[in-house]
Amino acid sequence: MKKRKAIVAGNWKMNKTVAEAIALAQEIKRDLADFRDVDVVLCPPFTALKAVGDVVSGTHIDLGAQNMHWEKSGAFTGEVSPGMLRDLFCHYVILGHSERRQYFGETDAIVNKKAKAALASNLKPIVCVGETLQERESGRMAHVVETQVRGSLAGLSARELVETIIAYEPVWAIGTGKTATSAQAQEVHALIRGVIQIMADETVAQSVRIQYGGSVKASNARELFSQPDIDGGLIGGAALEARSFIDIVRAGV
Numbered sequence: 591m592k593k594r595k596a597i598v599a600g601n602w603k604m605n606k607t608v609a610e611a612i613a614l615a616q617e618i619k620r621d622l623a624d625f626r627d628v629d630v631v632l633c634p635p636f637t638a639l640k641a642v643g644d645v646v647s648g649t650h651i652d653l654g655a656q657n658m659h660w661e662k663s664g665a666f667t668g669e670v671s672p673g674m675l676r677d678l679f680c681h682y683v684i685l686g687h688s689e690r691r692q693y694f695g696e697t698d699a700i701v702n703k704k705a706k707a708a709l710a711s712n713l714k715p716i717v718c719v720g721e722t723l724q725e726r727e728s729g730r731m732a733h734v735v736e737t738q739v740r741g742s743l744a745g746l747s748a749r750e751l752v753e754t755i756i757a758y759e760p761v762w763a764i765g766t767g768k769t770a771t772s773a774q775a776q777e778v779h780a781l782i783r784g785v786i787q788i789m790a791d792e793t794v795a796q797s798v799r800i801q802y803g804g805s806v807k808a809s810n811a812r813e814l815f816s817q818p819d820i821d822g823g824l825i826g827g828a829a830l831e832a833r834s835f836i837d838i839v840r841a842g843v
């Protein structure tokens with residue numbers, strides 16, 4: 591039995607109208623409203639946060655956003671602040687997803703600013719890291735992941751690190767149907783925990799939750815989540831359908 595409680599988050603990306611988001615959240619709520627064995631987080635697009643928040647209000651299901659700006663307010667057209675997310679009762683925010691790093695130029699320094707701003711506003715950051723296929727095949731996986739972890743989490747206190755969730759998402763496994771084997775994933779999770787131990791200490795490293803993400807399905811979730819350093823998952827495609835998401839959540843027990 592692991593000391594850490596598993597956490598499974600659904601990243602809905604740029605999918606679902608408000609009506610579709612409500613329907614999906616209601617279906618998930620019907621099954622998981624009172625389920626306490628795994629922390630469950632729904633991350634709809636900004637436009638559906640209020641509606642999904644209303645559906646899950648009063649349950650054990652938490653709300654998360656997929657991104658935010660680091661400033662409190664100001665002339666940042668199109669951006670959303672940490673306080674605005676708290677206003678909508680978000681408790682989590684995904685930061686530095688590989689799609690944001692790849693298409694929107696997010697660097698470790700930007701992710702670091704966002705992580706600090708999130709924590710200062712009582713939002714738990716889900717900080718994503720992971721190597722590309724080319725980086726893995728050229729033997730640079732460990733270096734790339736360590737650099738992302740150190741850069742994205744630089745300057746966080748021990749208390750802040752414990753509040754932070756790290757999502758290891760090999761870029762080659764996201765949305766591709768190619769899952770890392772449980773052994774491949776476990777190897778990197780252990781490596782990340784080792785980096786946290788060097789950045790902080792053993793107690794912090796053993797407390798930080800590290801999710802796996804990348805083509806997780808109901809059929810492979812249990813094996814992945816049972817690895818000693820894997821504490822649940824960040825789920826993309828399979829989170830868009832209630833039954834598969836619920837089955838993945840229940841695999842985290």
Ligand code: PEP
Pocket residue numbers: 601759763764765766767803804805806824825826827828
């Ligand atoms: C993700 O984008 O965070 C993700 C893991 O996607 P998928 O589950 O579709 O691979």
